[in-house]
Amino acid sequence: MLKRDIVIVGGGPAGCAAAVAAFDAGTKDILIIERDEGLGGILRQCIHNGFGLHRFGEELTGPEYADRYKNMVIERNIDYMVKTMVLSIEDGKDGAKVVTAMNSENGVFAVEAKAVILCMGCRERSRGQLNIPGDRPAGIYTAGTAQRFINIKGEMPGKNVVILGSGDIGLIMARRMTLEGANVKVVCELMPYSGGLNRNIVQCLNDFNIPLKLSHTIAKIHGKDRVEGVTIAKVDERLRVIPEESEYVECDTILLSCGLIPENELTKSAGIALDNVTKGAVVNQDRETEKDGVYACGNVLHVHDLVDYVSEESDIAGKAAAKYVQNGCKDQETVKTLNVEKMGAVRYTVPQRIDVHENQEDVKVYFRVGAVLKDVSLVVRDGDNELMRIKKRKVAPGEMETVKIKGSVLASAERISVSVE
């Protein structure tokens, strides 16, 4: 059987960054397994700019950002396989993991790994998961599928477009389709606020006079073979359709940009516990899952706003996996485990738990809130004892927040909570 120190599942931004970080931390026997034709993941089709401001201090397009990491992988001679699908991750002998994969050249094969880093990314929520009533004609795409059609295949999916959901991909596609000659009639957002960045509302919708209807949804899809139109309707505060406030909009194409779901079928089948809010694995500060030697980072762990943050998180996982291998496949001794409790408007935190070691380093906790709130404080407490309070003008579900908890504080803490109030 093929043997590697670290196997990385997925060669997108998370996988590449984790590989580079592990290599630079001294564990160099790495294999990246990628199912697409090349490294880079979804960035390959994100031809717009706005990536890399944090990471590289300049504004790059998606393919440029992907290229930088691909080049880092190639410079280090890190091994990777493309057009290869990982089928399962199982326990092997003496704590090793057996990664089973297949491709057209080798058929089904297994790799024994000392550590595994899960970097499978996420998927878009589809019509089936949204339960939109109506006919089932052609012309309904997720925004990312339309993006692939246009940017990779050079095909336009339609001419008259209604977009449901105001996530960033939907906004970006509203602009992209408009520039390519389509008529984007309206973007409907179920919530009373947009899930996308303000800058994208300005440069993708306002620039082209595309209306954004908040608290609106598609109540029905019409069309026999091809989409002919949609009924869009206002929703009440409990997100129920108000039939009296609906209108018919003619269109031949519907794009869905209604959120992303981490792709964790492999994780689940490996028996690793998931967080029911993030839909990703439960991890500690090293991004180690509940299975020793299995790490997760990037959008498979929780959906990030910016690829720059994916790279940052993957650095952590890559380094930790390298250390685990160097330590004889053992975790550093844990003095105590602190579960990070969510209070107030906090929906989830990553990491969910902190394994406190001797000479514990500072830990950055990432979290999201459940609603748009103004003039709030981010508060960290040890039991009832307030450790930190940061004032914020505004927090929103679409923007990840962070707090850094000092290692010395963690050493003496008993119950850590993060709150927005």
Place this chain on the structure above:
Amino acid sequence: MNIGEKRELVCINCPMGCMLTATMTENGLSVTGNTCPRGEKYANEELTHPTRTLTTTLRVENREGKYVPVKTNGPISKEKLFEAMKVLSDVKVTAPVKTGDVVFPSLLGEADVIATGTVD
């Protein structure tokens, strides 16, 4: 803008998306709400001569079905975006082309179009 006139803007330079208030004063535009100097520059440009970086794809003529992603190497006038797309709709690129190559110089006299991906 007249003196005393106010405009609300969202800065598009980075994902923070600062809410800017631009007020015309006797000494020119006064900008508040920005967290960095780029916000002030953006407000001044947006109210006089708004510009955007254009990204799109171009057909690679000697590689069937392949497209290469491209961008303008600097922002161009916002009102010329559609005109620029029209010009580029006829432009074809010959492989090999790599990231950073100029594939169409001086688009409408405003910026060069450079490849942001590689096609061998």
